[in-house]
Amino acid sequence: MTLPEHVVYEARECAKLFRLGRDIEGALQMVELIDRSLPLMDGASVERQAEWGRVLSAILACQERQDWLGLADWLEVEFVDLIGAVLIK
Template identity: 45%
Template sequence: MSLAASLINTAHQFRLGHEAEASLLLRQCIDEIEKDHPEIIQQSEFGQILSPMLQAQERQDWLALADYLEYELPQLF
């Protein structure tokens, strides 16, 4: 499965209310980004997306987090 597909799948899991499973998938996606796409982490756009993503996760705003995963983050790849 491509990284973009994994991000979208993770977003769908958050939207379905499967927070535990989605959180594990999110960790796997982040690990893959760190391993296979280190140049993405250096982009300012990544930081601009990551910060509100983490804030959404802290607020347990799963729909906002899912939107970032499905629509914002894949555009960097």
């Protein structure tokens, strides 16, 4: 499994944890997920990097509100789509 495929898999697994109410485990996994994702954004277009900031802001806002289902949605849809779009370039 390549790094991008692994990141997508991890994002979906992390979203599952939040959907199951396992927010502490999900939060710990999410930190690792974001750390692994950062190198994928190197060399991305300015537009993609702006989108990255928007997605991360939304994810962190959901975490602050303890909106675990919203956070899971952002991870599973927007985050995964963004990673896929960066890879296609």
